[in-house]
Amino acid sequence: MTSSSPTVNRYDAIVIGGGHNGLTAATLLAQSGRQVIVLEAADSLGGALRGHAFHPGFRAPGLVHILNRLDPEVIRLLKLDTTALSGHPAPTVALSELGNPAILRGAYGETLDGVSAQEAVAFAEMRRKLVFQAGILRRFLRRRPPEIGRITLNDMTSFAGAGLSLLRKGREEGRDFLRMLLMNVADVADEYLDDDRLKGLLAFDATLGIHLGPRSPTSLLGLYYRLTGEINGAIGNQIVARGGLAQAFERAARAAGVTIRTGAAVARIIADRGTASGVVLETGETLSAPVIVSAIHPQATFLKLTDTAELGTGFVRAIGNIRSRGNVAKLDLALDRLPDFTGVSRADLSGRLVLARSIDHVETAFNPAKYGAFSCDPVMEITLPSLSDPSLAPPGAATLSALVQFAPYALKTGWDSGRAEFLAIILEKLEHYAPGLGNSVVAASLMTPVDIEARYHMPGGHWHHGELQADQLLVNRPVNQAAGYATPLKGLYLASAGAHPGGGISGLPGLLAARHILSGEKP
DSSP: OOOOOOOEEEOSEEEEOOBHHHHHHHHHHHHTTOOEEEEESSSSSBGGGOOEEEETTEEEOOSOOEEOOOOHHHHHHHTOOOGGGOSOOOOEEEOOTTSOOEEEETTTTSEEESSOHHHHHHHHHHHHHHHHHHHHHHHHHTSOOOBTTBOOHHHHHHHHHHHHHHHHHOHHHHHHHHHHTTOOHHHHHHHHOOOHHHHHHHHHHHHTTSSOOTTSTTTHHHHHHHHTOEETTEETOOEEOOTTHHHHHHHHHHHTTOEEEESOOEEEEEEETTEEEEEEETTSOEEEOSEEEEOSOHHHHHHTSSOGGGTOHHHHHHHHTOOOOOOEEEEEEEESSOOOOTTOOTGGGGSEEEEOOOHHHHHHHHGGGGGTOOOSSOEEEEEOHHHHOGGGSOTTOEEEEEEEEOOOSSOTTOHHHHHHHHHHHHHHHHHHHSTTGGGGEEEEEEEOHHHHHHHHTOGGGOTTSSOOSGGGSGGGSSOGGGTTSBOSSBTEEEOSTTSTTOSSSOOHHHHHHHHHHHHTOOO
């Protein structure tokens, strides 16, 4: 008795991973007339946008609760339904122990409430400088990184444009850019500001999702990265995530003719003599295509799905050395009523609330993480998602979402025993700023980096798929040999947050990867 060979389905392109970057790449490839299939291991699409029920009647919005960088070119090319992006810019409330918060309005503090007139002027000057400097970097984040040893005319044009922008501002601005580029955020905040609430906010925003403290060298890069984002035409703008964005990416892909399969986990990428030619699913089914686009973590791509014998020892070592251990926990609370935060109006509860009292608060919260421990005085970003999306909670109830720093992936005592203790600490801190909140908690769900790794298939539980630090950006993201979306395997390309320009809901890795594939350039 002979066994029948597995069915082989042929496509022009196979995309591994149905997050927003994978769907972006798939849509653009399909719009060019290619037959494209997306394979998603989970039962639904969306990646970090994918929410889940964590208590009967209550849903979490997913890892993402603030949108601040969805690229306008992605929206335009995919013809995305922007209903989920509607609404006014979300204010940022820098909470205070004294109940007198500082509030940033507009696009990252175009106006301020709750601070002195002198401090508002100082913040405006600092904001102007940071937005300008971030704009220089933004030029390089919205295009494929230059290839060392092969600088193109387009690369030279981009460099020249950045130089001209500096020259127009004068020598002093140019010197300041070079001086500040690799500074720590604490020194910059101290240089301009006196208000600890504002300085704590800057320190938090610069280090969110990154294994650095505000006094660590280069930590200002994290704030620059945040300020390269754009929502609804405004740099530095932000909105609280509403339901429907994942579905908008899915609708765009289906409208372009993309075939989508969920619950379709890839077991391995087929490669022979340096060329990728298809994938094998965990069911044993084989699909073939001359183009394979991996929109999942680079370490998962090369260390789990690919035969390392096809890659080379040096490349495999470099991939294995990518720093990608998450440092943030995600808390979701089911509440029987909307909480009251001291000094915060009902209208401002619809924005984001940041609990970071000062630079020292953020720094001391980070210190234990260096040694595999969590802080007893964590810093956090809080939203009330059900205010923007009432479907997340029953009538009269509410949900609270918080990103809590710092929570090391490799907790020395282990998260099985540490989770309950950390949750108790977080709830105690929240109670201080929102008296009575503890009595309204119906259910709590705390995802540590280990849980994020398991739920979202992100090695290390790092939502950026790798640290956003100077040595893991641009021509070194994820590593130099795969920095331009092409990889050492012919026909295999990267399109996840682990590729240039990095994480966040921007769609740029998917967009730029698809453009490179369609350009027909050789790897």
